[in-house]
Amino acid sequence: RRGRPHRAGERSAATPRSREILQTDIRSTFRLSRDHAVAREEHILQAARAFACRDHEAAEDRVSVFPIGGQMYRMFIALAVLHLFTGQLFAQWSRGGIKLSEIQDFPLSERGWELSKVHSISADSHGGAYVVWSDSWHVFIQRVSSDGRQLWRHGGLVLTENGEYPTVVSNGDSGVFVAWESHDLLGEVMVQRLNLDGEILWKENGEPVSIFRYLGGRADIAPDGNGGIFVAWMQVISLNPEISTLCLQKFDARGRRLWGDSALVLLPQVDSARHPSFISIVSSKPADGFYAVWNTHWGESPRDSTQTYIQRIDGNGNLLWRHEGIALSDASASGLGWAPSIVTDGAGGAFAAWCIGERSCMQHIDSSGQRLLGMNGMIFGRRAVSERSGALIPDTQGGAFIVTGSFESPYHPRLQHVDKLGQTRFNEDAAGISIPSAETWESILCLDGAGGVFILSKRPSELSNEFLSLAFQSVDSTGRSIFGDNNWIEIVNTVASEYGRMNLVATAPGEAMVVWEDGRYTPTTSARGIYSAKIGAHGVVSPVQPPQQIIRSSISLSSPFPNPASESWMISCILGTGKNVRISLADIRGCEIKCLFEGVRPSGEFTLPIVTEYLPAGIYVVIAKTDEEVAYSNVIITYR
Numbered sequence: 001r002r003g004r005p006h007r008a009g010e011r012s013a014a015t016p017r018s019r020e021i022l023q024t025d026i027r028s029t030f031r032l033s034r035d036h037a038v039a040r041e042e043h044i045l046q047a048a049r050a051f052a053c054r055d056h057e058a059a060e061d062r063v064s065v066f067p068i069g070g071q072m073y074r075m076f077i078a079l080a081v082l083h084l085f086t087g088q089l090f091a092q093w094s095r096g097g098i099k100l101s102e103i104q105d106f107p108l109s110e111r112g113w114e115l116s117k118v119h120s121i122s123a124d125s126h127g128g129a130y131v132v133w134s135d136s137w138h139v140f141i142q143r144v145s146s147d148g149r150q151l152w153r154h155g156g157l158v159l160t161e162n163g164e165y166p167t168v169v170s171n172g173d174s175g176v177f178v179a180w181e182s183h184d185l186l187g188e189v190m191v192q193r194l195n196l197d198g199e200i201l202w203k204e205n206g207e208p209v210s211i212f213r214y215l216g217g218r219a220d221i222a223p224d225g226n227g228g229i230f231v232a233w234m235q236v237i238s239l240n241p242e243i244s245t246l247c248l249q250k251f252d253a254r255g256r257r258l259w260g261d262s263a264l265v266l267l268p269q270v271d272s273a274r275h276p277s278f279i280s281i282v283s284s285k286p287a288d289g290f291y292a293v294w295n296t297h298w299g300e301s302p303r304d305s306t307q308t309y310i311q312r313i314d315g316n317g318n319l320l321w322r323h324e325g326i327a328l329s330d331a332s333a334s335g336l337g338w339a340p341s342i343v344t345d346g347a348g349g350a351f352a353a354w355c356i357g358e359r360s361c362m363q364h365i366d367s368s369g370q371r372l373l374g375m376n377g378m379i380f381g382r383r384a385v386s387e388r389s390g391a392l393i394p395d396t397q398g399g400a401f402i403v404t405g406s407f408e409s410p411y412h413p414r415l416q417h418v419d420k421l422g423q424t425r426f427n428e429d430a431a432g433i434s435i436p437s438a439e440t441w442e443s444i445l446c447l448d449g450a451g452g453v454f455i456l457s458k459r460p461s462e463l464s465n466e467f468l469s470l471a472f473q474s475v476d477s478t479g480r481s482i483f484g485d486n487n488w489i490e491i492v493n494t495v496a497s498e499y500g501r502m503n504l505v506a507t508a509p510g511e512a513m514v515v516w517e518d519g520r521y522t523p524t525t526s527a528r529g530i531y532s533a534k535i536g537a538h539g540v541v542s543p544v545q546p547p548q549q550i551i552r553s554s555i556s557l558s559s560p561f562p563n564p565a566s567e568s569w570m571i572s573c574i575l576g577t578g579k580n581v582r583i584s585l586a587d588i589r590g591c592e593i594k595c596l597f598e599g600v601r602p603s604g605e606f607t608l609p610i611v612t613e614y615l616p617a618g619i620y621v622v623i624a625k626t627d628e629e630v631a632y633s634n635v636i637i638t639y640r
Contacts, residue, residue: 093534093541097514097516097532099518099530100133100532101135101140101156119133119134119165119167120132120166120169123505124143124170124507128144128507129143129513129515130144130168132167133530134180137161139178140155140159141159143176148532152197152198159178159192159205160180162183163180165219166178167179169221169222169223171223172223173196174227175196175201176193177191177192177223178191178192178194179220181218188209189219190206190208191221193229193253193255202255203255209231210235210249210257218279219233220281222290223283224290225285226288228253229250230248230249230250230283230290232247232280232281233247234246234247235263244275245276246276247263248292250317266311278295278340279293281342282344284350287314288315289313290312291310291311291352291365292311293350308328308352309324309326309327310350310352310363330375340354341354343392343400345394345399346394349366349367353391360380360404361378361379361380362377362418373422380404380414380432391444391445393446396447398420399417401417401445402415402432403444404416404432404443405440405443411439411440412434412435412436413435413437413455414432415432416433417479435473436481436486437459437486439460440459440471442502443455443457444504448476448506448510450537452474454472454512455472455473455474455475456471456472457473459471459488461495467495468495469490469495470491470502470514471489472514489540491540492533494518494519495516495519501516502516503516510536511535513534513535515531516531555573555575556574556631557573558633564635564636564638565636566613566638567612568609568611568612569610569612570607570609570610571607571633572606572607573608573624575626579626579627580598581598582597582624583598583623585612586622587620617637618637619634619635619636619637621634
């Protein structure tokens with residue numbers, strides 16, 4: 001109504017009890033059968049969700065097709081929002097995950113096997129996280145709070161209808177950056193910035209990284225520490241697709257390209273025999289600038305020869321080391337290899353991990369370009385490093401953790417901790433310690449806030465060989481498995497094996513958020529989409545029971561009268577025993593607006609007249625608190 005953008009779509013499913021109440025209301029008013037009431041209830045709830053997310057156009061569409069008067073239907077939308085409210089304010093994490101995407105369950109014959117893809121997740125510095133994904137060439141972003149609420153439009157904000165391969169990075173209290181590759185013949189790289197409320201700050205559909213808008217892609221991004229962002233991507237620089245290079249760009253906080261409209265070329269000398277690919281970057285904290293790491297292969301076949309290189313770039317776009325970069329290892333290998341990973345060591349240097357052919361390695365580079373783990377780095381074994389970037393993380397003490405896998409039985413993940421001096425903390429063997437488990441693969445890591453790590457892995461599901469299970473283990477600083485050997489905590493066991501993509505990020509000390517592509521399906525439809533769960537030192541965060549309208553028998557609140565209300569209304573509080581009580585009015589997020597009463601009252605009932613002509617229309621909560629107990633009641637203030 002006030003023209004604000006989609007934001008704070010804080011909604012979770014209505015509780016079973018609230019749905020039962022809503023169905024009863026519908027049946028008694030419209031004299032419908034139970035089956036018809038259930039169908040009509042879902043229609044009302046869809047309108048209510050759109051209304052609660054400020055998607056007024058969608059809500060009005062639902063109103064217009066309802067067979068009775070729109071005014072009465074609006075009353076039932078308000079009723080549905082009230083029933084949804086308990087789930088909104090006290091959102092619940094679920095062991096099976098909460099669904100972030102609103103992907104419809106189309107018959108497989110109509111939709112095919114096209115699936116949403118989790119590509120990136122970043123902590124928002126407030127206990128939650130940003131998640132980006134693509135579906136049907138639409139790029140979505142959602143901000144999830146620490147208690148599982150979707151803080152932006154339900155189902156995610158659409159950043160573009162022509163993109164894929166998005167990546168996201170938090171910019172602290174200034175918001176978030178997202179980059180993606182356009183899905184067309186141009187294949188250009190686009191970047192967008194949003195604030196904490198989900199408001200788009202740059203040009204609609206993003207800013208292009210360069211005026212050369214063809215055959216670019218697979219970008220990586222890193223904040224510059226001054227409100228802007230660094231971008232790196234692979235770019236074809238002529239009409240010959242066989243000749244490509246790596247390009248760099250820097251944007252300021254206002255979305256202006258600072259390194260020229262044509263960007264900077266990381267590798268000035270290019271030819272058809274050299275093929276760079278898979279670039280990753282990380283800010284070179286505490287110095288201004290960033291590190292870039294990439295693979296380069298030579299010859300007509302990717303299997304001829306491949307090496308991994310690193311380069312340091314300052315905040316003005318100057319290459320600080322030799323132009324071709326520094327090889328992380330003197331030895332080359334056959335095979336194209338996987339995308340290398342890079343993390344900062346917190347002292348101006350960086351750790352990098354890569355896997356080419358049959359070898360996987362890690363190297364530590366200081367700020368001057370010196371290789372600190374030998375000429376060939378630290379070798380972890382045969383094809384061990386995970387393809388996921390989360391397999392390498394910094395330890396906040398100048399070292400790094402790395403998790404590796406195995407393509408040979410018993411398929412246990414192996415964990416190693418390398419300190420800032422290059423010493424291995426878990427066994428002298430570089431391969432590290434084995435984390436006993438069932439058969440697992442593609443493990444990723446995040447810090448647990450207590451010197452150890454959480455390890456997330458895919459494993460076979462006990463339900464069927466058609467599914468995957470996601471499970472995690474907590475390992476302390478000594479290498480001990482907190483949950484016990486072979487006792488991993490299962491998060492979900494219904495991930496279709498074809499769609500096992502996952503991501504993990506630490507959101508607070510002792511807490512982390514997991515996001516994955518879920519392929520739950522029935523024989524005729526698919527409920528696939530993006531799901532999220534929260535894990536911690538004690539396992540998967542369990543659902544929290546929301547408070548009922550009356551929490552204890554010794555204190556309760558009546559329903560406001562009238563409700564919906566306008567300028568003034570009344571509410572009664574009943575106390576079982578005399579005590580000090582505080583009654584306040586809050587918005588739907590629980591933020592107090594005004595204290596209505598505070599003082600000692602004897603046992604019994606007392607009524608408060610309330611004037612709210614100063615409030616905008618919306619949903620509000622009356623909260624009554626004593627030293628031991630609390631009660632809630634909901635009121636709708638109508639538009640006047």
